Amino acid sequence: MNNNSFSQQSESSKFTRRLFLKCAGFLGFFACTYTALGWKDVLAKPLPGADFTRNGLGAPFGISLDSAGNIYVTDPARYQVRVYDGTGAFRYSFGQPGKTLGKLNYPRGIAVDGQDRIFVVDANNGRVQVFDREGKVIYVIGSLGAAAGFFYTPQGIAVDQEGKVYIADTRNHRVQVFRGMAVEMVIGKLGDREEEFRLPTAVAVSEDGRIWVVDSKHGKVKLFDRQGRFLGSIGRQGSGKGEFNNPQGIAMDKVGNIYVSDTGNNRIQKFTRDGNFVASYGRQGSKEGEFNKPAGIYAGDMKIYVADTFNRRIQILKIVS
Numbered sequence: 001m002n003n004n005s006f007s008q009q010s011e012s013s014k015f016t017r018r019l020f021l022k023c024a025g026f027l028g029f030f031a032c033t034y035t036a037l038g039w040k041d042v043l044a045k046p047l048p049g050a051d052f053t054r055n056g057l058g059a060p061f062g063i064s065l066d067s068a069g070n071i072y073v074t075d076p077a078r079y080q081v082r083v084y085d086g087t088g089a090f091r092y093s094f095g096q097p098g099k100t101l102g103k104l105n106y107p108r109g110i111a112v113d114g115q116d117r118i119f120v121v122d123a124n125n126g127r128v129q130v131f132d133r134e135g136k137v138i139y140v141i142g143s144l145g146a147a148a149g150f151f152y153t154p155q156g157i158a159v160d161q162e163g164k165v166y167i168a169d170t171r172n173h174r175v176q177v178f179r180g181m182a183v184e185m186v187i188g189k190l191g192d193r194e195e196e197f198r199l200p201t202a203v204a205v206s207e208d209g210r211i212w213v214v215d216s217k218h219g220k221v222k223l224f225d226r227q228g229r230f231l232g233s234i235g236r237q238g239s240g241k242g243e244f245n246n247p248q249g250i251a252m253d254k255v256g257n258i259y260v261s262d263t264g265n266n267r268i269q270k271f272t273r274d275g276n277f278v279a280s281y282g283r284q285g286s287k288e289g290e291f292n293k294p295a296g297i298y299a300g301d302m303k304i305y306v307a308d309t310f311n312r313r314i315q316i317l318k319i320v321s
Helices: none
Strands: 044-046 064-065 069-077 080-084 090-094 107-112 118-122 127-131 137-141 157-159 164-170 174-179 180-186 200-205 211-215 218-225 230-234 250-251 258-260 267-271 277-281 294-300 303-308 313-319
Touching: 044 090, 064 107, 064 294, 064 303, 069 107, 069 118, 107 157, 107 164, 118 157, 157 200, 164 200, 164 211, 164 294, 174 200, 200 250, 211 303, 250 303, 258 294, 267 294
Parallel strands: 250 294
Antiparallel strands: 044 313, 064 069, 069 080, 080 090, 107 118, 118 127, 127 137, 157 164, 164 174, 174 180, 200 211, 211 218, 218 230, 250 258, 258 267, 267 277, 294 303, 303 313
């Protein structure tokens, strides 16, 4: 694309409000030659054998990596966090059903910060538990409720470079931002206006502090500045390029490209940092490169890690350069 402002609308990326920014242009490093799945635009290729199927996953949902490349997966069906090395070999797990400290009730999102602390969204207990690498609780953020600092079935989580924690408080229809255990900011509320949400499910933060929120029932990804002011949105309900059906996950790579788990459409979609559609990958199925309700997603080191929930596996996709 040329240097167009976000207020202009393309076929597949619909921005509904002027952002007073310039598009960076198309980043054309994705090959469009792999046709095994029948897609014109190809995002990545599956790495054979890296699907974790034999390693006891019940219904993987959230995924993150630590500084050593270990892979952390929340498994709500087993009330656990399961840990694998970079090859997919199982290392250990922590968590068991319950409400007391260290126990989990339907864990969903997960993030690892720069100190390798593990932030686990303990959804049905209405809290986020922070663990060390041995699975011991360091501290807890929030509890069940509707006031600021409380949660109702939270789901997605992100931690920025300053250590601030962003939590998609799904059934309170908002995103809460914490510094330590204190609420710093609340973004959004229930509604159908541009800046409002219906079941936000995931969140990502760019290096410049912009906040991307997956608004699942509106079928959009919404963008806010670091002060929580609405800037624009990507997508709408549908199955075309740049459209979404109940999206559940979002990740951002080192250069700011955005990857969205388009769960109901059983695919991953990629956008530039300015919200322009680049490519999609996948379709419904159980073969390598196919998905059955993908949820959590992590981007790093030219690879995309996807929690392929109903196929009970993690797929690692290598970005085609």
